[in-house]
Amino acid sequence: MAEILKGAPAAQNLSLNLIKRVEILKSKNITPVLEILRLGARPDDLSYESGIIKRCGKVGIEVKKIILDASCPREELLNAIKLANQDNKVHGVIMFRPLGNKELEQAARDLLKPEKDVDGMTDGSLAGVFSNRDIGFAPCTAQACIELLDFYNIDLTGKNIAVLGRSLVIGRPVSILLQNKNATVTMCHSKTKNLAEICRQSDIIIAAMGRANFVDKNFINKDLKQVIIDVGININDEGKLCGDVNFSELESLVKAITPVPGGVGAVTTSVLAEHVVRAAEKYL
Numbered sequence: 001m002a003e004i005l006k007g008a009p010a011a012q013n014l015s016l017n018l019i020k021r022v023e024i025l026k027s028k029n030i031t032p033v034l035e036i037l038r039l040g041a042r043p044d045d046l047s048y049e050s051g052i053i054k055r056c057g058k059v060g061i062e063v064k065k066i067i068l069d070a071s072c073p074r075e076e077l078l079n080a081i082k083l084a085n086q087d088n089k090v091h092g093v094i095m096f097r098p099l100g101n102k103e104l105e106q107a108a109r110d111l112l113k114p115e116k117d118v119d120g121m122t123d124g125s126l127a128g129v130f131s132n133r134d135i136g137f138a139p140c141t142a143q144a145c146i147e148l149l150d151f152y153n154i155d156l157t158g159k160n161i162a163v164l165g166r167s168l169v170i171g172r173p174v175s176i177l178l179q180n181k182n183a184t185v186t187m188c189h190s191k192t193k194n195l196a197e198i199c200r201q202s203d204i205i206i207a208a209m210g211r212a213n214f215v216d217k218n219f220i221n222k223d224l225k226q227v228i229i230d231v232g233i234n235i236n237d238e239g240k241l242c243g244d245v246n247f248s249e250l251e252s253l254v255k256a257i258t259p260v261p262g263g264v265g266a267v268t269t270s271v272l273a274e275h276v277v278r279a280a281e282k283y284l
């Protein structure tokens with residue numbers, strides 16, 4: 001049976017390190033502050049928000065909430081971002097996405113200072129990922145995949161990795177972060193031919209498509225002892241949470257696999273907290 005790569009121990013490990021770093025910041029009169037910018041009250045935003053507040057509370061980060069109407073005027077949202085940019089007490093900002101208004105979302109992304117962009121939504125942050133330079137922050141879920149692999153000592157050097165999905169939030173940045181760690185990455189998407197064959201030739205598969213139970217035994221080569229990272233969060237036909245990977249079918253065929261829930265998602269808020277602490281340290 002596969003090793004189950006649970007997110008909680010990796011998250012806990014990150015948190016313990018953060019507690020120490022926050023203590024040092026506080027001894028220098030700096031309390032790291034994260035501003036949450038939420039439009040409306042979508043259930044998944046509320047659930048993410050409560051996870052963030054819990055995680056930040058555990059490590060000593062203060063959370064400030066700015067809640068706007070789902071259809072607030074353009075100027076109201078942009079003004080909130082301007083104020084956060086100017087506020088020296090706010091070290092990081094996360095704006096829950098997607099917004100209903102794509103053009104407004106882009107304007108908000110363009111306005112936020114990369115040094116406060118703790119969820120990697122600005123072009124500056126993405127440029128930092130692509131050029132492997134210290135500009136802004138990587139998108140948290142993409143970074144969470146790397147943290148999870150690191151925590152379980154899964155070496156990436158020279159490994160063939162198939163990344164399924166090319167979004168700016170996960171697929172693209174995680175592909176670059178993996179290459180920065182010397183992996184050979186094949187980035188796949190909905191038009192990729194021979195997807196299952198590419199996966200069968202890969203040492204590691206990272207699934208981030210939003211397609212319930214899509215990756216099944218046809219994507220697996222048992223001899224390769226593959227590692228499967230499932231980023232997907234979907235609702236299956238029975239109304240239950242599931243990933244992009246058919247966990248029960250693959251569990252006996254691969255070397256290691258993340259569960260959903262309790263895998264990558266459990267690490268994401270800790271990565272966000274780490275980014276806020278790092279932003280505060282840079283400010284110092």
Ligand code: NAP
Nearest residue numbers: 141165166167170189190208209210231232233264265268
């Ligand atoms: P997205 O923006 O919808 O992107 C999905 C990507 O998957 C696209 O690049 C798409 O290809 C590709 N894709 C879709 N169907 C495919 C298929 N049949 N074969 C190959 N590629 C396919 O989604 P996202 O925001 O990246 O999120 C992906 C998943 O991660 C979702 O389930 C989401 O809920 C989950 N998620 C998890 C976390 C976490 O913390 N664990 C955080 C955020 C999101 P095209 O580009 O060609 O359309």
